[in-house]
Amino acid sequence: MTDRRRSVAAAADGFARAFTVDDLIAAARAHSPGIGIATVYRAVAAMEGAGALERVGSRDGSALYVRCSEDEHHHHLVCTACGAVAHTPCPLGTNMPDSAHEGFVVTSHQITLYGLCAACAGTGAVRG
Amino acid sequence: MTDRRRSVAAAADGFARAFTVDDLIAAARAHSPGIGIATVYRAVAAMEGAGALERVGSRDGSALYVRCSEDEHHHHLVCTACGAVAHTPCPLGTNMPDSAHEGFVVTSHQITLYGLCAACAGTGAVRG
């Protein structure tokens, strides 16, 4: 773990919402001025591989990521107004489709819940 | 609805699995030789807007689509071995998180189930 990688991780920690690699580059430069684009992309790939970062869709053609420090099975709540992201336990509960569905043997799943965070719901904000 | 658009729709109907725009262009050219890339992209955008096509992730940097003729709420089962896609009713059932979660007011969700289709499960195929 180098200084650069630590800067990227710290920058990722600073986001309370989903961020693009571009956002991350800007934030990482606050910690390590002059850090290169390629370095951030490499750090993102490493962190994604380690489960410290998770891709949650995209915005305007660029990938969106969220910081994931937990190892346990969870999903994401994304605020469609401000982009805030929260973790939430798997909503499938006992309906976990781990057996045959339509002839498929389901082994994993990906769920993203969209809505309004407490702050945005309070103001009646709407987006997209 | 022009001839070109009809060709793209027919080509999309021919896929039993998720396809990229590139796949669609190749298939559309079987119906309309010489159809341009831009035209297929335009048709895809129109069909996606009309709900006739749905984006289900991506493969190697290019978007994957599936044909969706149904209007009702449903999700997708994707075979990780062969890419086959099936529609499945919403697995959330009575657990539908339409109320507050973590302070969020959930308004919609996106679920993709991954696994092996009947054919691939039978052969013990594995991919990715």
Added chain:
DNA sequence: CCTACTCGTGATAACCATTCTCACTTTGGA
């Protein structure tokens, strides 16, 4: 100190899916 080697880095070129531009054609109405 010197060499050899490895690895992370930064700048930039390359890549490629997607979108834009533009000239042309088609369609439909009058």
Added chain:
DNA sequence: TCCAAAGTGAGAATGGTTATCACGAGTAGG
């Protein structure tokens, strides 16, 4: 026929992401 609007195809442009390459830091051996 004339006109306007929309669709089309070829290719250029765009832009996020990845590959390339040279450089410096660090390490090991001598």
